[in-house]
Amino acid sequence: xxxxxxxxxxxxxxxxxxxxxxxxxxxxxxxxxxxxxxxxxxxxxxxxxxxxxxxxxxxxxxxxxxxxxxxxxxxxxxxxxxxxxxxxxxxxxxxxxxxxxxxxxxxxxxxxxxxxxxxxxxxxxxxxxxxxxxxxxxxxxxxxxxxxxxxxxxxxxxxxxxxxxxxxxxxxxxxxxxxxxxxxxxxxxxxxxxxxxxxxxxxxxxxxxxxxxxxxxxxxxxxxxxxxxxxxxxxxxxxxxxxxxxxxxxxxxxxxxxxxxxxxxxxxxxxxxxxxxxxxxxxxxxxxxxxxxxxxxxxxxxxxxxxxxxxxxxxxxxxxxxxxxxxxxxxxxxxxxxxxxxxxxxxxxxxxxxxxxxxxxxxxxxxxxxxxxxxxxxxxxxxxxxxxxxxxxxxxxxxxxxxxxxxxxxxxxxxxxxxxxxxxxxxxxxxxxxxxxxxxxxxxxxxxxxxxxxxxxxxxxxxxxxxxxxxxxxxxxxxxxxxxxxxxxxxxxxxxxxxxxxxxxxxxxxxxxxxxxxxxxxxxxxxxxxxxxxxxxxxxxxxxxxxxxxxxxxxxxxxxxxxxxxxxxxxxxxxxxxxxxxxxxxxxxxxxxxxxxxxxxxxxxxxxxxxxxxxxxxxxxxxxxxxxxxxxxxxxxxxxxxxxxxxxxxxxxxxxxxxxxxxxxxxxxxxxxxxxxxxxxxxxxxxxxxxxxxxxxxxxxxxxxxxxxxxxxxxxxxxxxxxxxxxxxxxxxxxxxxxxx
Ligand code: BGC
Numbered sequence: 001x002x003x004x005x006x007x008x009x010x011x012x013x014x015x016x017x018x019x020x021x022x023x024x025x026x027x028x029x030x031x032x033x034x035x036x037x038x039x040x041x042x043x044x045x046x047x048x049x050x051x052x053x054x055x056x057x058x059x060x061x062x063x064x065x066x067x068x069x070x071x072x073x074x075x076x077x078x079x080x081x082x083x084x085x086x087x088x089x090x091x092x093x094x095x096x097x098x099x100x101x102x103x104x105x106x107x108x109x110x111x112x113x114x115x116x117x118x119x120x121x122x123x124x125x126x127x128x129x130x131x132x133x134x135x136x137x138x139x140x141x142x143x144x145x146x147x148x149x150x151x152x153x154x155x156x157x158x159x160x161x162x163x164x165x166x167x168x169x170x171x172x173x174x175x176x177x178x179x180x181x182x183x184x185x186x187x188x189x190x191x192x193x194x195x196x197x198x199x200x201x202x203x204x205x206x207x208x209x210x211x212x213x214x215x216x217x218x219x220x221x222x223x224x225x226x227x228x229x230x231x232x233x234x235x236x237x238x239x240x241x242x243x244x245x246x247x248x249x250x251x252x253x254x255x256x257x258x259x260x261x262x263x264x265x266x267x268x269x270x271x272x273x274x275x276x277x278x279x280x281x282x283x284x285x286x287x288x289x290x291x292x293x294x295x296x297x298x299x300x301x302x303x304x305x306x307x308x309x310x311x312x313x314x315x316x317x318x319x320x321x322x323x324x325x326x327x328x329x330x331x332x333x334x335x336x337x338x339x340x341x342x343x344x345x346x347x348x349x350x351x352x353x354x355x356x357x358x359x360x361x362x363x364x365x366x367x368x369x370x371x372x373x374x375x376x377x378x379x380x381x382x383x384x385x386x387x388x389x390x391x392x393x394x395x396x397x398x399x400x401x402x403x404x405x406x407x408x409x410x411x412x413x414x415x416x417x418x419x420x421x422x423x424x425x426x427x428x429x430x431x432x433x434x435x436x437x438x439x440x441x442x443x444x445x446x447x448x449x450x451x452x453x454x455x456x457x458x459x460x461x462x463x464x465x466x467x468x469x470x471x472x473x474x475x476x477x478x479x480x481x482x483x484x485x486x487x488x489x490x491x492x493x494x495x496x497x498x499x500x501x502x503x504x505x506x507x508x509x510x511x512x513x514x515x516x517x518x519x520x521x522x523x524x525x526x527x528x529x530x531x532x533x534x535x536x537x538x539x540x541x542x543x544x545x546x547x548x549x550x551x552x553x554x555x556x557x558x559x560x561x562x563x564x565x566x567x568x569x570x571x572x573x574x575x576x577x578x579x580x581x582x583x584x585x586x587x588x589x590x591x592x593x594x595x596x597x598x599x600x601x602x603x604x605x606x607x608x609x610x611x612x613x614x615x616x617x618x619x620x621x622x623x624x625x626x627x628x629x630x631x632x633x634x635x636x637x638x639x640x641x642x643x644x645x646x647x648x649x650x651x652x653x654x655x656x657x658x659x660x661x662x663x664x665x666x667x668x669x670x671x672x673x674x675x676x677x678x679x680x681x682x683x684x685x686x687x688x689x690x691x692x693x694x695x696x697x698x699x700x701x702x703x704x705x706x707x708x709x710x711x712x713x714x715x716x717x718x719x720x721x722x723x724x725x726x727x728x729x730x731x732x733x734x735x736x737x738x739x740x741x
Contacts, residue, residue: 004292005038005284010277015266018273018280019259022243023250027233028053030249030283038284041291043151043251044100046093047107047123047139048073048348048473049355052100068096069305069474070348070357072313074108075452076470078125078495079545080316081582082606083138089312090142092305097148098297103290104149104194107353110136110183111158111199113453113496114526115511119161119421122349122452122471126495127527127542129179130601133186140191147295149194149286152187154232156180156214157520158199161421162512165234168202171520176203177629177636178524181218188223194286195228198247200235201518209235215246228282233352240265248279302358310475310482315580317483318492319546320466326444327465328486328548329404331371336398337364338379338438339408339431346410346450347476351418357474363408363448366477372485375402380430382412387430395434399441406484407438410450421512425456425502435459448480454498457539468494486548491580491606493545493650497528499538506530528651529597543584543601543650549575549611553583553655558645563664565621569647569656573609582606584648585619590659591641592628593670599646623664638665672738674719674731678704682714687738694734699726 010018017033025031025040032040045051050068071077071089080086097105109120113127125132136152143150157169157180171180187193198208198215208214209231219225230249236242239250239258250258265271319327329335342363348355367374379395381388399405409431416422426432439445439462446465449455450472460466467490469480482488499505506522513519525533528542552572559566571581585603589596603619623638630637640663648654669684670676678700681687691697703724704710716723718731 003288005281005288007277007281010281010284013280015273015276016259016263018276019262021283022248022262022276022279023239023258024253027252030287031253039287039291041103041287042101043104043106044097044102045107045352046105046150047109048077048353049357050093050096050100050102050105051353051355052102065356066100067302067358068355069302069309070355070360071309072316072473073122073349073353073452073471074125075122075495076316076472076492077312078131078135078316079318079468079470079492080312080606081131081493081495081584081604082315083134085312085315086135086138087142088308090139090144091146092300092308094143094146094148095297095300096305097143098146098294099300102148103294104151104286105143106151106197107153108136108139108150109153110187111154111156112180112183112526114159114520115505115507116425116454116496116499116502117422117511118159118453119416120349120351120418121496122416123353123418127497128495128601129182131495131604132183133190134604136183136187137191140187140193144191144194146297147290147293149227149290151195151197151230152184152193153197154199155184155196155208155219155229156199157203158201158208160512160518161419163515165200166202167516167518168205169518169520170204172523173631174629175520175523179526185223188219188225193227194290195230195249196225197230197232198235200232207237209247210238210241210245212245220246228279228286240271243271243275243279248282306359306475309473310478313469313472313475313479314482314488316470316492317472317479317490318468318494318544319483319490320468320494320498320540320544321460321464322546323464326404327446327467327484329372329406329446329484331373331485333373333403334401335372335374336395336402336405336442337367337374337376337408338395338398338405338434340378340380340382341408341410341450342367342376343378344382345408345476346413346471347473348471349417349452350413353418360474361477363477363480366481370481370485372481379407379434380428383414385428385430387433392434392437396437396441399438402442404444404446405438405442406446406448407435408448408450409435411452411455416452422453425454427455432459436462439463446484448484450476454496456501457498460539468492486577489548489577489579490545491547491582493543493582493584494540495542497531497538497542498540499531499536504531504536504538524595524597529600532598532651541650541652543582543648544653545582545650547575547579547581549573549577549579551579551581551609551649553647553649556645556647556656556658558658558660560660560663563623565625565660565662566618567603567621567645567647568616568618570614570616571607571609572614573611576611578608578610580606580608581649583617584650585621586646586648586651586654587621587625588644588646589626589628589639590644592639594628596628599644599651601651626662626664638662640665672718672735674735675717677715677717678721679714681718681738690734690737690740693737694730696726696730696734699724
């Protein structure tokens, strides 16, 4: 295929033509230039459905868009732990986009869930960067396989909504790399997204849209990103600084304002024209690939996509608790269905991801069309936290007259959306009160949750069943009942921890504490990395989710094979219904002397097993599975030595374990300097020679002979050893010899 747009084409454009191309034409289009035969390209929000606005445009989902399938939000799809499903979701979106002449889908959102109060958690996958990287890559590959580009967002460390345009995320380098950049890095390296969207916020005081280190040094020079970087809508404060930092496309358009500034900057020499050329070329390469050369796709059937939305929800809904195995519900049972959310479900998030759904099937619609013997009462109102005595009375009467109660609870949209953070992790008071009353009226109480992120459950022990459906998309009703009645065996696992209280969470006290600054004091200890370190009791751990069957894990084998380590184990379905199990592989580093999480997810696999069936699962670990980011050397470092491999059904239900010796990196031996403590020196056999040669051994042995002295003296750095009669020359001699090793 001949290339239409190359550097010489760009160089043939006038400065003003170039300037027009690096800022949007309007809300959803890039600029076109008819004289030069450059068409405009259209983009539209995702990530859980297409929000193509036909008429008046806005970024907050306020105006209606064309009808589209509303897939489950990422909070739910992440719980599938199913990369194949995420790929298919991407394909469905890609097909829909192509059919609507949309060239770029704005999504997925791959930010880390740092606090359960973050308003946009519903749109993000997980608290774990490995999981986000794998699921995000599958989604991107799916969309792009249909010739539609994506914009992976919001790059980076955009973990709160309040003051999102101006707040600075103050985060140390190791945490940034290990927690907040990893998913972006994985997706860039693996899935080659067309674009990345830089976020509104700053990192350590530098606005992301003007952050050279982020947009050029890390993204391009280190990770080799070949696509274009666009801004989040309105994220650019200074478009010249942004171009210099590596931002290629400012969105949305600003009339002629931005192009005039560019023309002036080229004229006065404050912007190099070659810099502008680079950005123009990257934008035109997108136009060429995703618009001009866009492949045609066959027209899609909206009902088929609705069915996919249902299946996606069904493979993701998480059965958190099923005491006395009262689920699945049988058709012979009399069911009280309670809650306004059954009638007016919360099935998608608010803000830019809001879709004009094709066909919403509420839980009430779905139960009406089932063979279940049910009675519906509203119970509470969504637009208030106050209880309504009459509604509660009706609900309690219905509960008393039924075998089982299905209570639809959740977080109303006014409490949780893009654009602001949540004030509380609690459900509205009227719902909590009603749960407690219902539990007295009928002990077979089933709570079905619709919410964007973890909620507290002070009522957990009063109810038998808790089902987490998050924001389940337009097929919410069908998917929910299929799980409740056992038509589908639940297989979702939590992609985030459900803590007991907001006070238990890692960023408690600092999240949103300041208007200007968000200080990431908890460092790498986010999500289960924090709860496990603190041995904190939680309501439900990361990776947790029940099934109507049981699984047995056996025969863990770990085979180191060149630079990949093969881990295999067997899973058997030991119950009497078919089911899917998500097995999880966690690595525990027992060798490096740095702050470390107890264990970290480094592999997972979902398998389908019929009753009695056994399957061998194989997972591969590579160097990165054992690496930590060493700020001193700016490299991913692996220390040779012992690691523990844990395999299980959740982060706190580990079934198999093996200690292995890893030899993929360097020796875990830090350089010796004047600041090295004697205790570190005497532990190391490899330094004996250097100690002897430099004459230090005799002196040190002399003073550490007595036990009392030893502990005290070993806690002295080498540079202070003059106290023991060691000369500065002897010491530097030793340090030199030690580091030659
Ligand atoms: C959001 C983005 C979205 C854009 C366009 C912004 O406010 O942060 O996620 O893609 O608007 O709607």
